[in-house]
Amino acid sequence: MGSDLECRGCYKQFGSFHARSQHMDAVGHWQCDTCFVQCWDEDALNEHMNDEYHWKDDRIECEGCYSWFDTKAEAKRHMYAENHFRTYFCTSCDKGFETDNNLKQHMNSSIHRGANIACPFCKRGFATATGVTHHLETGSCPNAPSLNRETIYNEIRKRDPNHVITKKLLTYPGPGSSTVEVTNRCWNGFNYECYLCDKEFATLQAVNQHVNSPAHKQKVYHCPGRGCAKEFMSLASLFNHLESESCGAVKFESVQRNVGSFLTGRRTIGFA
Template sequence: MFTCGTCWRKFRAGWQSRRQHMNATGHKAPAFECDTCDRYFDSRDAVEQHMNDLDHWDESSKSEDIVYECDHCDDEFDDEYELHNHEAQDHFYCVVCDRPFQDWHSISQHLRGKAHRTTTVQCPFCKGAQGTATGLAHHLERGCCSKAPLNRDKLYAAIRQRDPGGIISNKLLTWSGNVTYAATKKAWNDQAEAYECYLCHRLFEKLGSLNQHLGSPTHQSKLYHCPGASCRKEFTTLAAMINHLESESCGYMRFDVVQKRVRYIVDPRRMIQA
């Protein structure tokens, strides 16, 4: 039974059913999945040992590797880190902060700022180094932790239970999880010669890029807000809210304090405190 590595839904109908799901939502397969069967593992070493033992290597798998497409042009990359560098250097866009800049000087100053410092923050579940508090939140919300089957929805539900006073989470009375959006070839705009998002009217060169955009939190509910009484800015993801605090833009909390407090935010045994 194949599994989605982002929402952890299982597909009894097989890999084709899962592929349709991933194409529609922008979700991904588990990071360390066997080339030829539905098993997945916690590390690259473990999956390689499995494929060596059972001769499960697929010579054609190289052609099915995940390709990271730039939302701003037609360039494609084999690695997410390379894509982020490209978007910063060529398009002056910070992926982590979802923020555009006017020129290279502006974004390079931003990337050297407090919001992008590297610290020793670890995931409390898999113990992997995540760089910063924002990196830890991204790690959990994107379903990348092999020891904690979380995603944006599950993490919000867990935090909401431990935040009855709404210190950082918004109380959404009608919220029942992410709304799934998917575009078809009908999204093609003949006049603009591009695929158009029907929610924000942003244009994309490829249908896959549009669906990747629709599968992101961009058009989802704002689940969190800044705890600062004089700020209260709202965010669709925990990572964006923490990144806001790390930037010290509203002065509510210092960068180093955010790195220490993030462990209490994601710890299922603790209540959220101001």
């Protein structure tokens, strides 16, 4: 805002208050500071500003743009919607926060802690449990070439007697057995029983087809969430689900804290 001797419409400077008013009356430069509407006299402008709540003093300005709001709540809603908080601002994420505390929380979150999960074997850093697990399940770790999806699963399974994350399977197709032969041993006297899920089938051919369907054979993990029945082919995809916190079963921090002991420890599987 300019000085009192500046025209509100064209910002020209005048020597006196009177001269300025004369000019503004003559050319209709009584301008609203909020919406820039121009009026022919001061009364008309005041009326406009009263009617429209355009007095800046009663109003709250957005921290990020030149919008004004009648209430704090409206201003907040706008600043959240447009990411216009500027007082508390994270420059590396280009994201504003309502309070000092919100910003601090953000700075302490995983986003800013960076690649803080090290591969237990080669010490390479990963930002997520999903990342380090994928690294190992795909056999990409130079220091742990024997690890892959199957060997990790076999290890995890032994340490998960309560089936926190592994499904209750009787056997698991080992390396090299890309198809499973269901034999007459699955005959329970009435039907052929799937040894993975106890479903029953009338013919040996049907149960064979069922067991070898890729989805069935490979989804060996499940979400530990009570209300969440999601199943996963790999530990990495389970971690990915958990780290997204989409079902709320396990907090992101807890996944990160526990991934190390999942992959190397001797401890029973669980989220401490």
